[in-house]
Amino acid sequence: MSEAVRTMMRMDAEAAQESAAQADAGFLWDFWYPAVRSSEIRGHNLITAMLLELPLVLGRTSEGKAFAMRDSCPHRGIPLSYGRLDGKVVECCYHGWRFDACSGQCVEIPSLSSQDKLKVERIFAGHYPCEERDGYVWVYMNSPGTKLPETIPAVPALTVFSDKYKMTHLSCDLPSHVDQGIIGLMDPAHGPFVHQSWFWRKRGSIHEKAKQFEPIPNGFRMSPHSPSTNSAPYQLLKKITGEPVTTTIDFVLPNLRTEIDQSGKMWFSSRATVTPVRRDLCRIDFVAAWSLFFLPVSIFRMFGKVFLRQDQETMIQQAEGLKHNPRLMLIDDADRPAKWYFALKANLLESRRTGVPMVHPMDGPVTLRWRS
């Protein structure tokens, strides 16, 4: 066996170990995830991000197309982000190998002599489908060691209901596994304790609620309903339009929670995604759009930041406890959405493993009751 073949085999073994480690991390591969905000990629800068424990380098070609490559030179592994982008090609800083930014294909190895037979075009840097939508650069994370499918699904888009609207983005890091971030996001019972404030609700306003849920593909929906009477913003909206407010909240794998509020012609649409960065770190990206002329972006951001900060502080405290691997419990009905999330995830993985269509954990519509 030649030295070169032995080296390649060692590399394959390392790749296999790496993908096994990543499978253990409880990530859902083969989905789009937001990597960075579009505004972060300027000029010919190369910027770094991490998704599902994979280091990425992102940039934009002279033609304006965003790209995402694995931040590792296939030659000797130095991060490509230390290199430079000339608008089309990323050049490694170590031996100057050059890669087409959009395909990852090697286009030049400067050290090759006229005698060399190496087929440069057969070498690829790790490379991921990349698209911009709603102000984010989304990256399609196909599982390590697998080929991209022929067709990949469309990037999730925020629903809007008119041409004119305001839009804003907020984000915050949570020091926990993505599962904890997600079940925190759709947990109805923490509101009166974590989000107590004069503009949202008071702890004393806690009361019994019944909400209907229904299955949707890869997720579940809190069926259209009138939002709770103890949340000030909804009451204000109703006063202004003089019409009832309806809210629809969806959760869809791998990590999307969307909420649409409508009252007469006015609408508010938001999406929160919880993206795994590492197994002990995730990030909430929150984007909202609305047609409500009386709600300036600055005011919304002020309240939105307080809200996210409250969740973040709670999850920092929770992470302190989770370090010691305590036993946890999920109760009915308040934690039922969390149970559905874990079941959806497990059933999706099972269906991918067996090739049999995914079983949805809900049989049909169900009413959940809790106090909040």
Ligand code: FES
């Ligand atoms: S390590 Fe990148 S060219 Fe050698």
Ligand SMILES: [Fe+2]
């Ligand atoms: Fe919260």
